[in-house]
Amino acid sequence: MTIVLVAAGLLVMAALDFIRPDTGETVDLSLEPGRANASTSRSVDDVELHHLLPDATADLGRRVFVAGTVVGQPAEGGFWVRDLRDNIVFIANRSVGESAGPTRAGQPVRVRGTVALFPPAEQAGRLQAAGLVISAGSNLVREIKIEAGPGGIEILRD
Numbered sequence: 001m002t003i004v005l006v007a008a009g010l011l012v013m014a015a016l017d018f019i020r021p022d023t024g025e026t027v028d029l030s031l032e033p034g035r036a037n038a039s040t041s042r043s044v045d046d047v048e049l050h051h052l053l054p055d056a057t058a059d060l061g062r063r064v065f066v067a068g069t070v071v072g073q074p075a076e077g078g079f080w081v082r083d084l085r086d087n088i089v090f091i092a093n094r095s096v097g098e099s100a101g102p103t104r105a106g107q108p109v110r111v112r113g114t115v116a117l118f119p120p121a122e123q124a125g126r127l128q129a130a131g132l133v134i135s136a137g138s139n140l141v142r143e144i145k146i147e148a149g150p151g152g153i154e155i156l157r158d
Helices: 002-019 120-130
Strands: 063-075 078-083 087-093 108-117 144-155
Touching (some): 063 087, 063 120, 087 108
Antiparallel strands (some): 063 108, 108 144
8 A cells, every 4th residue: 555655646746747837948839920830831842742642632732743654645634654653643734835745655754743633533534545554563643633834744855
């Protein structure tokens, strides 16, 4: 019984020492005007897409880049890219006045754009139009696509 009382006393002393208001350092949790909270602000630098996977839906609107090879048949509205980590992602090419992007499968590209939602029905249609068959070792990126901005698609040399 004595041991239990001593242990309880030590526990109470430890709790009081932990929450004692007269010691310690004061921390200001308010934000200064013009300074963004680090947890809510995004870096102005683009991030490589694979760093946001497997679920990039929390990063909608985030600037990203991906480098890889065009797979499947490119179409009017975009094309599919397989990166070096075997992630396959759809690139939406909305820049009408510029080059239409890659013209054939196998072309190496580098794309800069923003993460956007990719509805399942649209994804299924794009897969079918491209004639794309996903191999067992590849990872089809679902729920998001990359919307390439003006000048965001760079066709690399073969």
